[in-house]
Amino acid sequence: MQLLLVEDDTLLGQGIRNGLSDKGYQVDWVQDGESGLAGIRDLEPDLVILDLCLPGLDGLEVLKTVRHQHNPVPVLILTARDTVEDRIAGLDLGADDYLLKPFSLAELEARIRALYRRSQGRQDESLTYRNLSVDLKARSVMLDGTPVALGKREFELLVLLMDRRGEVLTRRKLEEQIYGQDDLESNALEVHIHSLRKKLGSDLIKTIRGVGYRMERE
Amino acid sequence: MIRSIRAYLLLGVLAMLGCSTLLTLWLTSWHSAHEVEEVFDASLVQSARFFHGLVVDHQEQNTVEELRHSLVVLAGQDMESHWQYSEAGELNPGHPYESKIAFQAWGSDQLRLSSPETFKAPQPEVAGFASVELQGMSWRIYTLYDPVHDLWIRTGQQMAVREELTEQITAKLISPMLLTLPVLLLLLSLVIQWGLRPLLKISRQLDSRDSNDLEALPDERLPLELHRVVGAINRLFCRLREALQREKRFTHDAAHELRTPLAALRVHLESSGLPAERSSFLLQSVARMERLVSQLLALARLEPSRDRLEKSATDFEQVSSEVIAELMPLADEGEVSLELECGGDVTLQAEATLVSVLLRNLLENAIRYSEAGSTVKVGLHGQPDQLLLQVIDHGKGILPEHRQAVLQRFYRLNKSDGPGAGLGLSIVALIAEIHGASVQLCDTDGGGLTVNVSWPR
Numbered sequence A: 001m002q003l004l005l006v007e008d009d010t011l012l013g014q015g016i017r018n019g020l021s022d023k024g025y026q027v028d029w030v031q032d033g034e035s036g037l038a039g040i041r042d043l044e045p046d047l048v049i050l051d052l053c054l055p056g057l058d059g060l061e062v063l064k065t066v067r068h069q070h071n072p073v074p075v076l077i078l079t080a081r082d083t084v085e086d087r088i089a090g091l092d093l094g095a096d097d098y099l100l101k102p103f104s105l106a107e108l109e110a111r112i113r114a115l116y117r118r119s120q121g122r123q124d125e126s127l128t129y130r131n132l133s134v135d136l137k138a139r140s141v142m143l144d145g146t147p148v149a150l151g152k153r154e155f156e157l158l159v160l161l162m163d164r165r166g167e168v169l170t171r172r173k174l175e176e177q178i179y180g181q182d183d184l185e186s187n188a189l190e191v192h193i194h195s196l197r198k199k200l201g202s203d204l205i206k207t208i209r210g211v212g213y214r215m216e217r218e
Numbered sequence B: 001m002i003r004s005i006r007a008y009l010l011l012g013v014l015a016m017l018g019c020s021t022l023l024t025l026w027l028t029s030w031h032s033a034h035e036v037e038e039v040f041d042a043s044l045v046q047s048a049r050f051f052h053g054l055v056v057d058h059q060e061q062n063t064v065e066e067l068r069h070s071l072v073v074l075a076g077q078d079m080e081s082h083w084q085y086s087e088a089g090e091l092n093p094g095h096p097y098e099s100k101i102a103f104q105a106w107g108s109d110q111l112r113l114s115s116p117e118t119f120k121a122p123q124p125e126v127a128g129f130a131s132v133e134l135q136g137m138s139w140r141i142y143t144l145y146d147p148v149h150d151l152w153i154r155t156g157q158q159m160a161v162r163e164e165l166t167e168q169i170t171a172k173l174i175s176p177m178l179l180t181l182p183v184l185l186l187l188l189s190l191v192i193q194w195g196l197r198p199l200l201k202i203s204r205q206l207d208s209r210d211s212n213d214l215e216a217l218p219d220e221r222l223p224l225e226l227h228r229v230v231g232a233i234n235r236l237f238c239r240l241r242e243a244l245q246r247e248k249r250f251t252h253d254a255a256h257e258l259r260t261p262l263a264a265l266r267v268h269l270e271s272s273g274l275p276a277e278r279s280s281f282l283l284q285s286v287a288r289m290e291r292l293v294s295q296l297l298a299l300a301r302l303e304p305s306r307d308r309l310e311k312s313a314t315d316f317e318q319v320s321s322e323v324i325a326e327l328m329p330l331a332d333e334g335e336v337s338l339e340l341e342c343g344g345d346v347t348l349q350a351e352a353t354l355v356s357v358l359l360r361n362l363l364e365n366a367i368r369y370s371e372a373g374s375t376v377k378v379g380l381h382g383q384p385d386q387l388l389l390q391v392i393d394h395g396k397g398i399l400p401e402h403r404q405a406v407l408q409r410f411y412r413l414n415k416s417d418g419p420g421a422g423l424g425l426s427i428v429a430l431i432a433e434i435h436g437a438s439v440q441l442c443d444t445d446g447g448g449l450t451v452n453v454s455w456p457r
Helices: A010-022 A033-043 A059-068 A084-092 A105-124 A152-163 A171-179 A188-200 B005-060 B064-076 B096-100 B159-195 B197-207 B224-270 B276-305 B316-333 B352-368 B424-434
Strands: A002-006 A026-030 A047-051 A075-079 A097-100 A126-129 A132-135 A140-143 A146-148 A206-208 A212-214 B101-107 B110-115 B128-134 B137-146 B151-158 B312-315 B337-343 B347-350 B375-382 B386-392 B438-443 B449-456
Touching: A002 A010, A002 A033, A010 A026, A010 A105, A010 B224, A026 A033, A033 A047, A033 A059, A047 A059, A047 A105, A059 A075, A059 A084, A075 A084, A075 A105, A084 A097, A097 A105, A105 A152, A105 B224, A126 A152, A132 A152, A140 A188, A152 A171, A152 A188, A171 A188, A171 A212, A171 B316, A206 B316, A206 B337, A212 B316, B005 B064, B005 B101, B005 B137, B005 B151, B005 B159, B064 B110, B096 B101, B096 B159, B137 B159, B151 B159, B159 B197, B197 B224, B224 B276, B276 B352, B276 B424, B312 B316, B312 B352, B316 B337, B316 B347, B316 B352, B316 B375, B316 B386, B347 B352, B352 B375, B352 B386, B352 B424, B352 B449, B424 B438, B424 B449
Parallel strands: A002 A026, A002 A047, A047 A075, A075 A097, B337 B375
Antiparallel strands: A126 A132, A132 A140, A140 A146, A206 A212, B101 B110, B101 B151, B128 B137, B137 B151, B312 B347, B375 B386, B386 B449, B438 B449
């Protein structure tokens, strides 16, 4: 996988490049916004890791320009600012995910993989998780090679959880994503989760009681 | 001390007006009393001369008895019935005030004539004016001596007549003043109110402001006196604005300056290839630094929001869910389960960001001090008068004697007790304080710490 790292801090940039190279990623590293923009255009990376605090062209400006050019490259923001406004600003401008400094390499790598998978998934239109594979185009699910019939909502729920494996998705977030503005019975989500577990295995989806659900990282 | 400019002006003007009115009245009555005195004294002298002429004339013609008759008998009749001027043709019109004016004629040490007869002044000895007391009345008396006929002529007038006139004049002056006073007062009050309008306008402008609005007040078309006040307020606003911006910039810069090298340290450490038993202490130190930095930044950000809390209806269930979801990796690391239990109405006016910072700190502590395999539970209990937020762990707990101290900054029970700088609970205490909420530390049934935060509605 080819990554473009835009980070002005020499120590941190070097550390990230070394750490990710060790894991087999091909990392190009630039240290300011203009070079970042040029790199995104010329190198066509699979994913961009973008620091927000850059000399010259600010990280948010870079992001704005990239999205303005209708470039869908996945962007992971690195930020030292943890206020809600700062996070929202980044996501509003089209970042796919953000990571607050400091972070562990493992976390960074997990986010990169998840982002990449999602962007690839959209292209390949298929997702796999353990013994489960999902064809997004045909909307079919195979468990150990055997097709399993899922309802529309069950399918959407499964894809959402698979897409964000490792993350806890709160009930509210799931309900917003799956049911939108529809009127729903208060236990509709529980019913669908229950049914998914029955069809795909009871340990597939974990409950965080009172909070939500998640699928663990592989 | 009068606390209102309007009342101060009103009372001040009123006092001055009262004083000047009283002074005018006193001067007027004094002057008129003096003038009245002179006129009446002159008329006393004139009457005395006239009466003297009459008495001499009648003495020479031996008709004093006739004079006495017309002066004393007719006038001495029942005067009350004649007090009004009679219709035409009546012979002897009288006036009640006649008794207040008196004549006397003394000749050869004998009282020759006295009108009215009740007038009992003693035999005169000196000529000229005198003021005397007669039968409880004050009289003004003029005595004239005629040495040719050895005749003493005396005219008298009750002082009451003069005083009455002076009083009448003064009273006539007072009534218009008393009548105009309320009108004047009303007009004055309106004028003052009108004059103070710009002040009221400024206070309304300040009142209707958002607590974050530090823009300058408009200072065009302001009265001269307010120009300086508004100028001073605006300069203060400007300084405040700058200070707040500096503070914000500082926390931003500090966040960046501290977190970036920490991130570099961690990333280098993780990719250093050191064996786990060597790197784990280093990683723990880094973790403690990271936490300290984020808590210090949280505290730095909290201080200015003490007075400028931006409250909105906050769904505590949503905030708690998000915080728990965020802290799941930390819980996984310690093999601790997290749970949320929710009951009643859990929406409250609060600043959502701060509520999440509070809960994050409580949960981080609870997770860190929990045994592997145990559960940390967040409870939200909506009650009519308050919302109770509970974080219940089954760790070692805190002894009652230490509970007050752990809410203060940089207090740690046991330095070897995992990462942390002892700031977490003081952040919790500060956030609770600025929301008017109270924090209580208690024991969990079966061991462990329960933190109760009560948010008043």
